[in-house]
Amino acid sequence: MGVPLLDLKAQWLTYKEEAKAAIDRVLESQAFILGDEVKAFERALSDYTGSRAVGVSSGTDALLLALWALGLHPGAEVVTTPFTFFATAGAIARMGLRPVFADIDPQTLNLDPKALLAAISHKTEAVIPVHLFGRICDLGDFYAAPSRPRVIEDAAQAIGASLGQKQAGQFGDLTALSFFPSKNLGGMGDGGAILCSDEALEQRLRRLRVHGAEKRYLHQELGGNFRLDALQAAVLAVKLKHLDRWSQVRRRHAQLYNGLLEEKGLLSRGLIAAPPYDPGAVFNQYVIRAQDRDALKAALDAQGIGTAVYYPLCLHLQPCFAHLGYGPGDFPLAEAASREVLALPVYPELTEAQQAEVVDALAAFYRI
Ligand SMILES: Cc1ncc(COP(=O)(O)O)c(C=O)c1O
Known part of the structure; x- marks a missing residue:
């Protein structure tokens, strides 16, 4: 029958009336940039995350502005993971800083704390841990260390994720969120936000997002156009009310997959590794590691089962970063992940029958 990787139309049916009313309100106001809708969404996001929130x-752009607002020295090193979406390292390089990579933990696929410490030098001024696929990057004592470099959390995939008593946005100095449509809180176009706890940083971010101006036509510093628009804010405010429920269902789906994969014997034979269950994760993606990943993906594609490879080429091997001097083999755990990972459908509206169909197709591929 087929199962899509993501079904935004199914989700739309669950909040359509509220969203249409919110969109209508914006249309009637004809106020499309920043304004009351963005302010209201920022307040709701602050309440949700327990941090100050600036919509961008x-x-x-949230990553770019977070780096910009910290005022790091030109050429300073920023350590991050090579196994993430390009934007994490792209933002570092675009700000005139030097991306330095450290290898990952093969279980969580997040930055490995020991590798991170080894990569930090006297030139390191910031670190960007990525909460990949919706799981908080657990760096142990590092976040609370008094003399650590500045920390920007890349929580693009992890709004609402937690570790212990803390949630995404409460580990670092600044946090980047994305509202790209496929994210757990997805808008109807592009959007993002920065979280922080420091009032001065918040004020600087608000200035940078409007060409460095605190008052119109008075520019204290350079900035740019990094504004969130009112239509996005209005829709995001509606969807935010549903977010915890959606995250809860994603967790349930992840547990069910883990159970089904175990039952089929796929885990015990080492054909597939399931992501370790983490009660604080929000499973923006449910990512297995699979033997013969590419052939498996092709077999699933042929049956109409949507999957995706996040990410097929590590960032240290990207052509635009050749000048950094990295090569194959430098981060073997990240490179192995890029050969083996496969994201399965895990969107909230997925049914148990669809999950069973996905797992049956996996078992059929391995002839179990
Ligand atoms: C880990 C990570 N960082 C940054 C981004 C960039 O977000 P956006 O697409 O909203 O610019 C994304 C999303 O695509 C992401 O997954």
Whole structure:
């Protein structure tokens, strides 16, 4: 029958009336940029995350502005993972800083704390841990260390994720969120936000997002156009009310997959590794590691089962970063992940029958 990787139309049916009313309100106001809708969404996001929230134009721009607002020295090193979406390292390089990579933990696929410490030098001024696929990057004592470099959390995939008593946004100095449509809180176009706890940083971010101006036509510093628009904010405010429920269902789906994969014997034979269950994760993606990943993906594609490879080429091997001097083999755990990972459908509206169909197709591929 087929199962899509993501079914935004199914989700739309669950909040359509509320969203249409919110969109209508914006249309009637004809006020499309920042304004009351953005303020209201920022307040709701602050309440939800327990941090100050500044709405911006995308997750990429959130990372860029977070680095900008910290005022790091030109050429300073920023350590991050090579196994993430390009924007994480792209933002570092675009700000005139040097991306330095450290290998990952093969279980969680997040930055490995020991590798991170080894990569930090006297030139390191910031670290960007990525909460990949919706799981908080657990760096142990690092976040609370008094003399650590500045920390920007890349929580583009992890709004609402938690570890212990803390949630995404409460580990670092600044946090980038993305509202790209496929994210757990997805807009109807591009959007993002930055979280922080420091009032001065918040004020600087608000200035940077409007060409460095605190008052119109008076520019204290350079900035750019990084504004969130009112239509996005209005829709996101509606969807935010549903977010915890959606995250809860994603967790249930992840548990069910883990159970089904175990039952089929796929895990015990080492054909597939399931992501370790983490009660604080929000499973923006449910990512297995699979033997013969590419052939498996082709077999699933042929049956109409949507999957995706996040990410097929590590960032240290990207052509645009050749000048950094990295090569194959430098981060073997990240490179192995890029050969083996496969994301399965895990969107909230997925049914148990669809999950069973996905797992049956996996078992059929391995002839179990
Ligand atoms: C880990 C990570 N960082 C940054 C981004 C950039 O977000 P956006 O697409 O909203 O610019 C994304 C999303 O695509 C992401 O997954």
